[in-house]
Amino acid sequence: MDLQSVGALFGIEGEYKGFEQIKTGNINQTYCVTYLRDGEDKKYIIQKVNTYVFKNPEGVMQNIERVTEHIRAKVKEKEETAKRKVLHFLHTPDGKNFARDEKGGFWRGYRYIDNSITYNLTDDLFVMVEAGKGFGAFQKHLSDFDASCLFESIPDFHNTKKRLERLFEVAEKDVCNRVKDVKVELDYLRTRYDLACSLCTMLENGELPLRVTHNDTKCNNVLLDIDTNQALAVIDLDTVMPGLTAYDFGDSIRFGANNAIEDDPEYSKVFLDLNKYEAFVSGFIPTIKDSLTQKELETMHLGAYVMTAELVARFMTDYLEGDVYFKTDYPEHNLVRTKNQYWLAFDMEKKLDQMQKIVLKYC
Numbered sequence: 001m002d003l004q005s006v007g008a009l010f011g012i013e014g015e016y017k018g019f020e021q022i023k024t025g026n027i028n029q030t031y032c033v034t035y036l037r038d039g040e041d042k043k044y045i046i047q048k049v050n051t052y053v054f055k056n057p058e059g060v061m062q063n064i065e066r067v068t069e070h071i072r073a074k075v076k077e078k079e080e081t082a083k084r085k086v087l088h089f090l091h092t093p094d095g096k097n098f099a100r101d102e103k104g105g106f107w108r109g110y111r112y113i114d115n116s117i118t119y120n121l122t123d124d125l126f127v128m129v130e131a132g133k134g135f136g137a138f139q140k141h142l143s144d145f146d147a148s149c150l151f152e153s154i155p156d157f158h159n160t161k162k163r164l165e166r167l168f169e170v171a172e173k174d175v176c177n178r179v180k181d182v183k184v185e186l187d188y189l190r191t192r193y194d195l196a197c198s199l200c201t202m203l204e205n206g207e208l209p210l211r212v213t214h215n216d217t218k219c220n221n222v223l224l225d226i227d228t229n230q231a232l233a234v235i236d237l238d239t240v241m242p243g244l245t246a247y248d249f250g251d252s253i254r255f256g257a258n259n260a261i262e263d264d265p266e267y268s269k270v271f272l273d274l275n276k277y278e279a280f281v282s283g284f285i286p287t288i289k290d291s292l293t294q295k296e297l298e299t300m301h302l303g304a305y306v307m308t309a310e311l312v313a314r315f316m317t318d319y320l321e322g323d324v325y326f327k328t329d330y331p332e333h334n335l336v337r338t339k340n341q342y343w344l345a346f347d348m349e350k351k352l353d354q355m356q357k358i359v360l361k362y363c
């Protein structure tokens with residue numbers, strides 16, 4: 001399916017000029033397409049949704065419609081326009097926010113937000129502050145959203161216990177004969193089971209409340225203004241579901257406060273940068289602290305460790321199963337990701353007290 005034909009399914013008007021593939025993102029295929037209309041270039045993001053990962057993509061799109069409309073209304077209460085603060089999805093002539101191609105491929109699109117940028121890795125602490133503000137605002141906007149109308153796009157997405165149990169089963173079978181490559185990391189997870197499952201256990205015991213969360217808060221999922229680096233909109237809304245605030249906080253830290261990118265094979269560069277950590281905290285915590293419980297604030301830092309341990313487990317599971325879930329660029333890609341995240345978890349563990357103190361300082 002060529003992208004021009006996809007554009008036609010959504011009735012995009014103008015002269016099609018071409019596309020650029022966007023390589024970030026481990027799940028969906030993403031393209032930026034340009035049309036010439038009224039003498040100006042108009043850009044759109046077009047995505048082919050991975051239906052191996054999202055078994056009910058229509059349910060995902062219904063969630064996204066509801067969540068974006070809710071945020072749009074919230075932003076408009078305070079600002080004149082929500083144009084750059086929330087995604088605007090394309091609709092087909094019959095009113096759907098998705099389209100299927102003749103092979104059954106599932107497509108969606110949204111207007112590109114002009115003059116926006118995302119960062120995979122940055123040394124600019126201001127970017128981390130703004131990422132924190134962006135994700136904090138996202139969660140705050142959804143604090144009065146009725147979670148019961150959200151469909152669970154991936155069941156047990158952050159159920160760390162199930163993730164670990166599944167890994168141990170897969171390791172037992174070892175169908176690709178790869179367990180030999182991950183012995184250290186697998187043993188590590190076995191010994192850290194309780195810490196990795198700490199938030200899960202608190203949730204089960206009713207000590208932490210479920211909220212509407214994003215669940216995939218890599219720092220490159222918040223768009224910033226290209227000139228000022230101020231947070232604009234949160235993207236990649238596929239996994240907006242009930243979850244713990246600490247998951248969102250934690251995943252941002254796991255990705256954004258790692259001194260290296262998550263698949264850097266130079267493991268000596270992998271550690272938690274406490275300056276980046278504090279910068280994110282200083283944007284995130286003040287934005288939402290008033291709506292959180294004392295217990296949530298006291299355990300927020302654990303989210304970073306839990307999400308990192310969970311990704312060790314998820315990348316390792318995929319490596320052991322033969323790379324069926326995450327996109328890979330080379331055969332050992334998931335192995336490298338596993339080891340990278342293992343080193344990060346290992347380093348974080350030593351810094352947990354400091355991490356907690358920093359959160360509490362901003363309460």
Ligand code: GN1
Nearest residue numbers: 024025026027028053216218236239
């Ligand atoms: C996937 O698609 P992307 O890159 O935003 C994954 C996340 C992982 C992340 C690791 C639906 O996110 O859960 O944390 O890769 N998304 C899904 O890089 O599984």
Ligand code: MG
Nearest residue numbers: 027216236238
């Ligand atoms: Mg994603």
